[in-house]
Amino acid sequence: xxxxxxxxxxxxxxxxxxxxxxxxxxxxxxxxxxxxxxxxxxxxxxxxxxxxxxxxxxxxxxxxxxxxxxxxxxxxxxxxxxxxxxxxxxxxxxxxxxxxxxxxxxxxxxxxxxxxxxxxxxxxxxxxxxxxxxxxxxxxxxxxxxxxxxxxxxxxxxxxxxxxxxxxxxxxxxxxxxxxxxxxxxxxxxxxxxxxxxxxxxxxxxxxxxxxxxxxxxxxxxxxxxxxxxxxxxxxxxxxxxxxxxxxxxxxxxxxxxxxxxxxxxxxxxxxxxxxxxxxxxxxxxxxxxxxxxxxxxxxxxxxxxxxxxxxxxxxxxxxxxxxxxxxxxxxxxxxxxxxx
Amino acid sequence: xxxxxxxxxxxxxxxxxxxxxxxxxxxxxxxxxxxxxxxxxxxxxxxxxxxxxxxxxxxxxxxxxxxxxxxxxxxxxxxxxxxxxxxxxxxxxxxxxxxxxxxxxxxxxxxxxxxxxxxxxxxxxxxxxxxxxxxxxxxxxxxxxxxxxxxxxxxxxxxxxxxxxxxxxxxxxxxxxxxxxxxxxxxxxxxxxxxxxxxxxxxxxxxxxxxxxxxxxx
Numbered sequence: 430x431x432x433x434x435x436x437x438x439x440x441x442x443x444x445x446x447x448x449x450x451x452x453x454x455x456x457x458x459x460x461x462x463x464x465x466x467x468x469x470x471x472x473x474x475x476x477x478x479x480x481x482x483x484x485x486x487x488x489x490x491x492x493x494x495x496x497x498x499x500x501x502x503x504x505x506x507x508x509x510x511x512x513x514x515x516x517x518x519x520x521x522x523x524x525x526x527x528x529x530x531x532x533x534x535x536x537x538x539x540x541x542x543x544x545x546x547x548x549x550x551x552x553x554x555x556x557x558x559x560x561x562x563x564x565x566x567x568x569x570x571x572x573x574x575x576x577x578x579x580x581x582x583x584x585x586x587x588x589x590x591x592x593x594x595x596x597x598x599x600x601x602x603x604x605x606x607x608x609x610x611x612x613x614x615x616x617x618x619x620x621x622x623x624x625x626x627x628x629x630x631x632x633x634x635x636x637x638x639x640x641x642x643x644x645x646x647x648x649x650x651x652x653x654x655x656x657x658x659x660x661x662x663x664x665x666x667x668x669x670x671x672x673x674x675x676x677x678x679x680x681x682x683x684x685x686x687x688x689x690x691x692x693x694x695x696x697x698x699x700x701x702x703x704x705x706x707x708x709x710x711x712x713x714x715x716x717x718x719x720x721x722x723x724x725x726x727x728x729x730x731x732x733x734x735x736x737x738x739x740x741x742x743x744x745x746x747x748x749x750x751x752x753x754x755x756x757x758x759x760x761x762x763x764x765x766x767x768x769x770x
Numbered sequence: 771x772x773x774x775x776x777x778x779x780x781x782x783x784x785x786x787x788x789x790x791x792x793x794x795x796x797x798x799x800x801x802x803x804x805x806x807x808x809x810x811x812x813x814x815x816x817x818x819x820x821x822x823x824x825x826x827x828x829x830x831x832x833x834x835x836x837x838x839x840x841x842x843x844x845x846x847x848x849x850x851x852x853x854x855x856x857x858x859x860x861x862x863x864x865x866x867x868x869x870x871x872x873x874x875x876x877x878x879x880x881x882x883x884x885x886x887x888x889x890x891x892x893x894x895x896x897x898x899x900x901x902x903x904x905x906x907x908x909x910x911x912x913x914x915x916x917x918x919x920x921x922x923x924x925x926x927x928x929x930x931x932x933x934x935x936x937x938x939x940x941x942x943x944x945x946x947x948x949x950x951x952x953x954x955x956x957x958x959x960x961x962x963x964x965x966x967x968x969x970x971x972x973x974x975x976x977x978x979x980x981x982x983x984x985x986x987x988x
Contacts, residue, residue: 516889516892524985
């Protein structure tokens with residue numbers, strides 16, 4: 430659906446800023462694709478390149494088999510009408526009501542009065558703001574403004590929705606409800622959504638796929654569940670640390686109670702999907718007489734897939750511990766030796 | 771307070787002032803508004819960026835604004851005669867008033883349009899708006915409260931300028947004040963014209979403020 434090839438963007442000025450340094454990306458149709466990165470990673474530039482609000486220094490961009498980087502300004506305008514965009518600060522026209530804002534793109538497309546009116550009503554209904562049609566943006570809350578922004582972006586039935594930090598100015602509760610709305614829209618309309626954010630929970634809540642951006646380079650990309658449960662790059666790990674990763678009090682790890690050839694290991698078990706339902710630990714203990722002690726555990730949901738993580742301390746005779754670890758590794762679970770004590 | 775002839779004179783002078791100001795504010799906006807739009811949109815990073823054009827318009831506007839009105843009035847007498855057919859009288863005074871107001875309006879419009887949030891302009895671009903659509907549907911409506919205040923400021927300034935036009939026989943309240951109040955030592959008429967001017971200015975300002983608040987949805 431969206432294809433980026435060899436994208437570079439350099440901002441000239443006193444200090445040259447290399448915002449993007451060779452981006453190749455394929456965003457499949459109907460997916461919710463997240464781009465995550467710290468501020469300054471270039472993610473905003475990346476999403477703004479897709480509809481050429483920012484023109485890349487070099488590289489090509491295809492949206493739905495049209496190479497947008499080669500379009501004339503007239504063709505670009507008509508291509509932009511097929512892409513919706515929402516913004517961190519909503520960017521609504523303060524001089525128009527909610528209905529007036531939603532009507533704006535329809536006016537550009539040359540819709541007549543009755544057509545516009547029905548479409549505006551449909552869109553207000555979709556975002557749950559039927560009663561706010563005549564309210565001006567100044568009279569709306571942040572969440573309501575973003576809903577108007579979404580309605581405006583979708584009025585012309587685009588195939589792509591670009592979200593530039595769309596929830597960063599909203600409180601967590603409102604963020605959730607806006608994401609829920611985006612999720613519904615994605616499912617109902619099969620819309621491709623590209624979403625950039627610095628907030629891990631946003632990715633976790635709604636994205637199918639994610640790309641991790643750092644210093645203008647994609648460090649890692651793939652299905653959200655894979656990237657977040659088995660991070661390969663340092664950048665991803667660092668980002669995960671704040672939200673997902675466990676931090677064990679150091680004392681606990683260094684407890685010096687090794688005695689007479691006993692062995693103690695701390696394992697990190699990650700369960701994804703149905704594996705989370707198996708009574709794994711109790712099976713292991715029944716088969717292999719070791720002591721198992723749960724240090725830390727959590728279960729979470731990544732879009733619709735449950736995943737869990739368990740920090741398990743196993744102690745006992747060395748070969749028994751080995752056997753237990755082997756048993757775990759043969760099961761439907763990711764095992765990582767967290768610390769060998 | 772006055773005999774009926776003096777009252778008639780004051781009333782006529784008031785009408786002349788209103789006529790001069792209204793026509794020149796109108797024409798000054800017809801020309802100054804597009805100039806202000808050009809000044810804004812051809813600036814760096816704006817929708818019609820064209821720096822050479824921007825520099826030229828900016829320079830012309832600055833020259834216009836730096837000439838004192840009283841000198842401008844005299845200097846463009848040939849032009850006034852060409853446009854109005856005469857260089858004295860109320861209609862003739864409209865020409866220098868308009869010429870003086872155009873660069874003033876252009877700068878006021880420019881500063882009003884520059885207040886429009888760049889994010890909103892960007893959103894309009896992202897929706898595929900042409901530059902003309904952005905000017906018509908985004909810049910002007912979004913800047914309307916400031917534009918109305920600018921319009922008011924221009925009208926108030928022109929009331930003052932129109933009094934100066936009286937010095938070269940332009941008619942209106944200023945003319946009356948100079949001919950009767952000053953040259954014939956009629957302090958009472960002088961006072962009366964000043965009172966009318968104050969009321970006029972006050973009225974225009976109040977009306978402008980009210981309209982600006984009405985159109986402000988921010």
